[in-house]
Amino acid sequence: MEVTLSDSDVLIDFLHNRGPGADAVRRLRRAGMLVTSTISRFEIYSGVRNDSERLTADQLFGSIRILTLSDEAALEAANINRALRASGNPLPLADLLIAGIAIAEKLPLLTRNLRHFSRITGLDVITP
Numbered sequence: 001m002e003v004t005l006s007d008s009d010v011l012i013d014f015l016h017n018r019g020p021g022a023d024a025v026r027r028l029r030r031a032g033m034l035v036t037s038t039i040s041r042f043e044i045y046s047g048v049r050n051d052s053e054r055l056t057a058d059q060l061f062g063s064i065r066i067l068t069l070s071d072e073a074a075l076e077a078a079n080i081n082r083a084l085r086a087s088g089n090p091l092p093l094a095d096l097l098i099a100g101i102a103i104a105e106k107l108p109l110l111t112r113n114l115r116h117f118s119r120i121t122g123l124d125v126i127t128p
Contacts, residue, residue: 001028001031001033002033002107002108003033003034003035003107004028004033004034004035004107004108004109004110004126005035005036005037005067005098005101005102005105005107005108005109005110006025006028006034006035006036006040006064006109006110006111007040007098007109007110007111007112007113007117008039008040008043008044008094008098009021009111009112009113010022010024010025010110010111010112010128011025011036011040011044011060012044012047013025013112013128014026014029014060015044015053015056015057015060019128020128021112021128023128024110024128025110025128028110029060029063029064034064035064035065035066035067035107036061036064036065036066036067037066037067037068037069037097037098037101038066038067038068038069039069039094039097039098039101040098041061041066042094043094044057044061045057067101067105069097069100069101070101070104072104073097073100073101073103073104073105074097074100075100075104076099076100076101076103076104077096077097077099077100077101078100080096080099080100080103080120081096083121084096084119084120089119091116091119091120092116095113095116095117099117099120099123102123102124103120103122103123107124108124108125108126109123109124109125109126110126110127110128111125111126111127112127112128114127
């Protein structure tokens, strides 16, 4: 088992205790092999609807390492963005930044969003 960067969708699964996404997050978290990004943290907290959800998110993020957007990750994201725009397949900014972090840190990305992330050359995508 290797350190794995988690996308927002599987973190949401974990927070709502549903499906294989929750199981994968739980397994990696227990093994100390789960990290996420400030981008996913932003996405999760943007969707928090009440104090209970906020507390659950606080507990999750307090137990895993949060990777920030380094200069190298920003450049990786920009390269991905240019390539995908040129091919007519742009992605949302958040996904570009998450992919840039994964590539810069040489980490696989745990996500259910194959529609977006499978388009990115050089990104190791794993599904729950």
